[in-house]
Amino acid sequence: MEKTKEGMTQPKSNFSEWFSEVISKTELADLRYNVKGFLVHRPWSVIAIKEMYKLYEAELEKKGHKPVIFPAVIPKENFLKEAEHIEGFAPEVFWITKAGNTELTEEIALRPTSETAMYTMYAKWIRSWRDLPLKLYQSCQVWRYETKATRPFIRGREFYWIEAHDAFASREEAESQVKEDMEMTENIMHKEFGIPFIFFRRPEWDKFAGAVYTYAADTLMPDGKALQQPSTHLLGQNFAKSFGIKFVDRNEKEKTAWQTCYGPAIWRMFASVIALHGDDKGLVFPFKIAPLQVIIIPIILKGKEKPVLEKCKEIKEKLQSCFRIDVDFSDNTPGWKFNYWEMKGVPVRIEIGPKEVESEEFVVIRRDTGEKAKVKENQLQKTIEALGKDLTKNLVEKADKWFNGMIHSVKTLDELKEKRNKGGFFRVNFCSADMDGKECAEVLKEKFHLNVRGEMANREEKPEGNCIVCGKPAKVVVYLARQY
Amino acid sequence: MEKTKEGMTQPKSNFSEWFSEVISKTELADLRYNVKGFLVHRPWSVIAIKEMYKLYEAELEKKGHKPVIFPAVIPKENFLKEAEHIEGFAPEVFWITKAGNTELTEEIALRPTSETAMYTMYAKWIRSWRDLPLKLYQSCQVWRYETKATRPFIRGREFYWIEAHDAFASREEAESQVKEDMEMTENIMHKEFGIPFIFFRRPEWDKFAGAVYTYAADTLMPDGKALQQPSTHLLGQNFAKSFGIKFVDRNEKEKTAWQTCYGPAIWRMFASVIALHGDDKGLVFPFKIAPLQVIIIPIILKGKEKPVLEKCKEIKEKLQSCFRIDVDFSDNTPGWKFNYWEMKGVPVRIEIGPKEVESEEFVVIRRDTGEKAKVKENQLQKTIEALGKDLTKNLVEKADKWFNGMIHSVKTLDELKEKRNKGGFFRVNFCSADMDGKECAEVLKEKFHLNVRGEMANREEKPEGNCIVCGKPAKVVVYLARQY
Numbered sequence: 014m015e016k017t018k019e020g021m022t023q024p025k026s027n028f029s030e031w032f033s034e035v036i037s038k039t040e041l042a043d044l045r046y047n048v049k050g051f052l053v054h055r056p057w058s059v060i061a062i063k064e065m066y067k068l069y070e071a072e073l074e075k076k077g078h079k080p081v082i083f084p085a086v087i088p089k090e091n092f093l094k095e096a097e098h099i100e101g102f103a104p105e106v107f108w109i110t111k112a113g114n115t116e117l118t119e120e121i122a123l124r125p126t127s128e129t130a131m132y133t134m135y136a137k138w139i140r141s142w143r144d145l146p147l148k149l150y151q152s153c154q155v156w157r158y159e160t161k162a163t164r165p166f167i168r169g170r171e172f173y174w175i176e177a178h179d180a181f182a183s184r185e186e187a188e189s190q191v192k193e194d195m196e197m198t199e200n201i202m203h204k205e206f207g208i209p210f211i212f213f214r215r216p217e218w219d220k221f222a223g224a225v226y227t228y229a230a231d232t233l234m235p236d237g238k239a240l241q242q243p244s245t246h247l248l249g250q251n252f253a254k255s256f257g258i259k260f261v262d263r264n265e266k267e268k269t270a271w272q273t274c275y276g277p278a279i280w281r282m283f284a285s286v287i288a289l290h291g292d293d294k295g296l297v298f299p300f301k302i303a304p305l306q307v308i309i310i311p312i313i314l315k316g317k318e319k320p321v322l323e324k325c326k327e328i329k330e331k332l333q334s335c336f337r338i339d340v341d342f343s344d345n346t347p348g349w350k351f352n353y354w355e356m357k358g359v360p361v362r363i364e365i366g367p368k369e370v371e372s373e374e375f376v377v378i379r380r381d382t383g384e385k386a387k388v389k390e391n392q393l394q395k396t397i398e399a400l401g402k403d404l405t406k407n408l409v410e411k412a413d414k415w416f417n418g419m420i421h422s423v424k425t426l427d428e429l430k431e432k433r434n435k436g437g438f439f440r441v442n443f444c445s446a447d448m449d450g451k452e453c454a455e456v457l458k459e460k461f462h463l464n465v466r467g468e469m470a471n472r473e474e475k476p477e478g479n480c481i482v483c484g485k486p487a488k489v490v491v492y493l494a495r496q497y
Numbered sequence: 498m499e500k501t502k503e504g505m506t507q508p509k510s511n512f513s514e515w516f517s518e519v520i521s522k523t524e525l526a527d528l529r530y531n532v533k534g535f536l537v538h539r540p541w542s543v544i545a546i547k548e549m550y551k552l553y554e555a556e557l558e559k560k561g562h563k564p565v566i567f568p569a570v571i572p573k574e575n576f577l578k579e580a581e582h583i584e585g586f587a588p589e590v591f592w593i594t595k596a597g598n599t600e601l602t603e604e605i606a607l608r609p610t611s612e613t614a615m616y617t618m619y620a621k622w623i624r625s626w627r628d629l630p631l632k633l634y635q636s637c638q639v640w641r642y643e644t645k646a647t648r649p650f651i652r653g654r655e656f657y658w659i660e661a662h663d664a665f666a667s668r669e670e671a672e673s674q675v676k677e678d679m680e681m682t683e684n685i686m687h688k689e690f691g692i693p694f695i696f697f698r699r700p701e702w703d704k705f706a707g708a709v710y711t712y713a714a715d716t717l718m719p720d721g722k723a724l725q726q727p728s729t730h731l732l733g734q735n736f737a738k739s740f741g742i743k744f745v746d747r748n749e750k751e752k753t754a755w756q757t758c759y760g761p762a763i764w765r766m767f768a769s770v771i772a773l774h775g776d777d778k779g780l781v782f783p784f785k786i787a788p789l790q791v792i793i794i795p796i797i798l799k800g801k802e803k804p805v806l807e808k809c810k811e812i813k814e815k816l817q818s819c820f821r822i823d824v825d826f827s828d829n830t831p832g833w834k835f836n837y838w839e840m841k842g843v844p845v846r847i848e849i850g851p852k853e854v855e856s857e858e859f860v861v862i863r864r865d866t867g868e869k870a871k872v873k874e875n876q877l878q879k880t881i882e883a884l885g886k887d888l889t890k891n892l893v894e895k896a897d898k899w900f901n902g903m904i905h906s907v908k909t910l911d912e913l914k915e916k917r918n919k920g921g922f923f924r925v926n927f928c929s930a931d932m933d934g935k936e937c938a939e940v941l942k943e944k945f946h947l948n949v950r951g952e953m954a955n956r957e958e959k960p961e962g963n964c965i966v967c968g969k970p971a972k973v974v975v976y977l978a979r980q981y
Contacts, residue, residue: 043618047572048605053618056563056633063564079540080547084655085569085638088531108595109607112642113588121532123593123607134527134537149540154569158596171568 020352024293028236032164032288039296039357041287042165050163050170057357058166058283060304060337062173065206065279065286066152068301069175072201076193078148078177083130085153086121091129094255098128101222105157107170123156128223128248128274131178132256139270142182142262146190150177152279166284167240167497174278180258180270187247187271191228194245194275195471198230202242202277207299207408208232208285209416210242211438213467213492216446216454225249228470231494233419234288237436239466239494242282248272289412290381296358297380299408300401307338307397308354312347312366324370328363328393335394355380360404361397381407420492426460426481429493433461438494442487444480450489453482463493504836508777512720516648516772523780523841525771526649534647534654541841542650542767544788544821546657549690549763549770550636552785553659556685560677562632562661567614569637570605575613578739582612585706589641591654607640612707612732612758615662616740623754625745626666630674634661636763650768651724651981658762664742664754671731671755675712678729678759679955682714686726686761691783691892692716692769693900694726695922697951697976700930700938709733712954715978717903718772721920723950723978726766732756773896774865780842781864783892784885791822791881792838796831796850808854812847812877819878839864844888845881865891904976910944910965913977917945922978926971928964934973937966947977 021038023031036042041058054062070080086109092099107123110116124130131149139147154173163169177194181187195212202208210230220227221244229244250269252258258270290297300306311325325340332338341350347364354362364376373390377397381404388396419437423429429439444450446468454465468474468489476487505522507515520526525542538546554564570593576583591607594600608614615633623631638657647653661678665671679696686692694714704711705728713728734753736742742754774781784790795809809824816822825834831848838846848860857874861881865888872880903921907913913923928934930952938949952958952973960971 043621045618045621046568046614047575047617048568048570051568051570053568054566056565059564059566062566080543081540082538082543082546082657084530084532084535084537085640086532086535086655091531104597106597107593109591110594111592111604113590115642120595130530133531134529137527137529156569158599171570173566 021293021295021356025235025291028234028288031291035287035291035295035356036165044165048170050159052165052169052171057304061286061298061302062279062283064302064304065282066175068205069197069201069277069279070150070152072197073150073175073177076148076197077146078150078179081131081149081151082153083124083127083134083151085124087124087127087130089120089122091133092122094129095223095252096255097251098223102126102157105159107156107158124153125155125157126276127151127153127155127176128178128252129256132252132258132272135178135180135270136257136259139180139258139260141260145180145182145260145270146186147180148177148190149179150175164284164497166280166287169280172278173280174276177275177277179273179275180253181272182260182262182268182270184249184271187249187273190273190275191245191247192471194243194273195228195230197275198243198277202230202282204409205299205301205405206282206286207290207405207412208242208282209289209409209413211492212470214446214470215244215467216450216465216491217448218451218454219465219467221246223248223251225251229467231438231466231492232285232289233416233437233494234285234497237419237495239438239464239496240281240285241496242285243275243277245275246273248274290408291358294352295356297408298358298360299405300360301405303358303360304337305339305354305357305359306336306401307332307361307363308350308359309338309340309363309365310347310350310354311340311342312364312369314367317367320370321365321367325365328365328375328390332394332397336397361400363393379404423481424478429461429463429481433463436495438466438492439463440490440492441481442476442478443489443491444483444485445488446491450480453480456482457493461493462495464496466492466494466496468492505777505779505840509719509775512718512772515775519771519775519779519840520649528649532654534643536649536653536655541788545770545782545786546763546767548786548788549766550659552689553681553685553761553763554634554636556681557634557659557661560632560681561630562634562663565615565633565635566637567608567611567618567635569608571608571611571614573604573606575617576606578613579707579736580739581735582707586610586641589643591640591642608637609639609641610760611635611637611639611660612662612736613740616736616742616756619662619664619754620741620743623664623742623744626747629664629666629744629754630670631664632661632674633663634659648768648981650764650771653764656762657764658760661759661761663757663759664737665756666744666746666752666754668733668755671733671757674757674759675729675731676955678727678757679712679714681759682727682761686714686766688893689783689785689889690766690770691774691889691896692726692766693773693893693897695950695976696954698930698954699728699951700934700949700975701932702935702938703949703951705730707732707735709735713951715922715950715976716769716773717900717921717978718769718981721903721979723922723948723980724765724769725980726769727759727761729759730757732758774892775842778836779840781892782842782844783889784844785889787842787844788821789823789838789841789843790820790885791816791845791847792834792843793822793824793847793849794831794834794838795824795826796848796853798851801851804854805849805851809849812849812859812874816878816881820881844885847877863888907965908962913945913947913965917947920979922950922976923947924974924976925965926960926962927973927975928967928969929972930975934964937964940966941977945977946979948980950976950978950980952976 043053224246474490527537708730958974
């Protein structure tokens with residue numbers, strides 16, 4: 014499989030075309046479903062996405078969350094309870110108005126997010142300080158009528174995520190949950206999936222509808238545009254007051270609960286995995302989430318087929334309790350198979366020919382660097398385990414290095430104009446992240462197509478100088494980027 | 498927790514009340530969500546349901562299925578392609594007609610089942626005999642506007658299942674898939690979940706809309722009513738013709754594919770797990786799917802708290818890589834805790850007091866039989882593993898024994914009248930399972946509230962005598978039951 018219509022034809026430097034091609038050629042998804050903005054997910058993405066869910070769910074459970082499953086529909090009356098929330102989401106809601114031939118008396122919404130489904134129940138479940146903290150999550154899809162162009166795994170009218178909704182007795186506990194959410198993002202999204210990010214405190218005009226504040230993790234795509242990854246919100250008591258989530262404290266006094274919510278969008282993380290780690294040859298999967306971790310390629314010489322094929326089968330059977338492993342028994346040539354499984358992003362390839370059967374020593378090749386090693390049969394398991402870890406570590410480091418090089422400090426609009434084609438984040442002095450600053454943000458958007466992503470969430474940066482737009486004394490340092 | 502408002506008050510012999518009470522008292526689900534027929538699933542059910550999914554998915558993958566995720570919505574035009582199918586499902590479909598403030602130009606359906614979503618893509622994916630068999634499954638929820646009374650886990654307007662959709666080059670292969678589906682039902686639903694069943698070939702008037710034939714596994718609930726569990730359908734070429742699923746065979750000839758589908762409804766299996774294994778004290782979970790497999794209860798004597806609590810923690814930490822295990826550190830009395838965790842259905846309880854700390858020998862109690870054993874600390878893991886297997890085996894055997902005693906052969910309508918209060922299945926001679934027999938089936942339904950479940954799917958039974966209703970020579974032996 015050379016540069017034919019079967020293999021990749023686009024280099025990754027043509028990112029947009031490369032991204033579309035890699036999704037279709039490696040059979041991650043099919044875009045031809047006949048409802049606009051809805052994606053058909055094929056096994057090659059689903060297996061990886063399931064592994065990503067498992068890792069994230071295990072981390073949430075380690076931090077005391079328990080799983081729930083709420084209905085996919087929300088009655089209109091629930092939406093109406095939190096004014097900002099309905100205002101923010103109303104334009105995006107899909108409404109069910111009919112069942113069979115019956116017009117429903119009250120329209121029901123397909124959930125665009127689950128606050129207003131869950132918090133009616135939280136009000137029933139939370140009675141006393143003994144019921145707190147309440148930390149629940151659900152893995153589910155949500156539906157939003159996006160009017161912007163949709164792109165697979167990046168923006169769709171149906172997407173797959175986890176949402177964690179927590180309630181506490183005090184603001185302090187809620188704020189430390191926001192920190193814990195940021196830690197989980199680091200532990201899983203960065204260390205396991207290899208997605209670098211910065212948590213920004215979103216400016217007032219861009220926070221979650223109904224939140225006190227929003228911390229959102231932005232990563233970058235290879236074209237230098239920012240892609241929002243999980244956000245965690247201090248909801249404060251806004252929803253709790255609207256939904257009546259109250260508890261009796263240790264002193265028998267009635268109090269209102271404090272809430273947070275956190276939304277790791279696995280689907281979108283998968284977009285980053287494809288985009289950040291892939292190369293001109295195709296996909297490169299971090300080891301733990303690869304749909305197939307090891308592929309065995311038989312190297313067959315005429316008349317010596319049998320011992321080779323048997324050895325391949327034997328190795329697969331030996332290792333299949335440790336890894337997702339398979340043998341390519343197809344009629345294609347070894348060269349075609351090498352290219353094919355490289356394109357599919359399988360982390361480890363083992364080549365087995367007659368020589369290897371005899372010596373019980375196999376050639377093992379890793380996808381990220383192409384390095385080859387000879388490995389004794391009884392060392393295979395250990396070697397692959399170590400190699401898997403190292404491959405993931407290498408992907409993390411490479412992505413980090415690139416990401417860190419994409420942050421540019423900029424002093425003036427002229428400098429911004431000159432540098433903006435570099436892509437990435439532009440660190441600038443800015444008048445204000447409160448509503449006062451909205452006007453300057455709009456100037457940046459109109460003139461440069463740059464969005465204010467916010468201040469760094471976990472590092473205070475003191476501005477020195479004046480707002481890059483209006484020239485008034487800067488109150489904050491913010492980061493700008495083009496966005497998906 | 499004695500017979501107070503906190504514990505179970507209904508004996509299982511009042512099945513309907515017991516079922517409602519056990520769901521609410523053990524916090525499996527909450528029925529108070531404000532959309533009729535939609536259920537809120539709490540952690541105690543979700544953890545078990547996830548384990549059930551895992552076991553079933555592993556079995557499907559072992560048999561060559563791969564996971565996919567299809568959109569939850571289906572455009573109307575897809576439905577219109579298979580005439581019988583749309584006729585069967587039309588009254589139950591929820592329709593999305595609006596998004597934000599926009600009226601959609603074409604209404605879209607929330608999937609009631611996914612044939613018409615998936616097969617448009619199968620037509621694109623299947624080109625040659627090399628693409629066959631195509632065996633895919635998805636784990637998802639479906640929505641049906643049920644007009645009958647809904648009951649948690651039994652019948653709802655939203656329910657959780659797996660659907661496997663397979664395509665083959667020949668009818669023979671498709672028919673052997675139907676057999677494989679029946680085997681999977683045995684391997685997982687019977688052996689792991691302890692749900693006995695009979696596969697019936699549904700009569701013509703009761704088969705799946707669009708199928709050539711339907712084999713459906715019926716189990717029984719404790720009140721003697723049948724509950725349909727997975728069904729597997731030979732779809733033949735009906736859908737393939739409507740959707741254009743064709744392939745070029747080895748001789749370069751264009752052929753139409755043969756299809757099957759299989760629908761293990763995990764949600765409904767969970768209803769059977771609750772109903773079949775529970776007792777007057779509450780739930781009893783088969784070991785592998787228990788949300789918590791082992792609960793440790795500290796037995797505290799004043800002044801001797803510390804070593805006991807430390808030992809409890811130590812044992813939990815030692816065993817938590819093998820089992821879902823926890824310690825009840827709450828302020829409640831040991832007696833209250835015993836009753837509480839029995840009600841919750843935890844398979845194994847370990848009691849640890851000062852004596853046990855000293856002797857390093859603990860009392861281990863199993864939930865199903867209440868048997869106690871003394872177990873040395875270094876034997877705990879092995880003992881619990883063995884005990885878990887034995888507990889599941891015991892639940893399977895008990896359920897089987899009861900189930901087999903609920904099958905009654907009946908010769909006349911008088912005998913049927915006399916025995917029908919026993920519940921279960923009534924084996925009778927019947928004129929015909931083709932459309933000819935529909936009239937007699939309606940008589941049984943009207944007079945006795947009994948439904949014709951069909952002939953045994955995997956055993957041919959020769960009728961001897963005449964139809965129990967019309968007296969004409971019987972062509973088949975069928976089984977009758979009241980149904981959920």
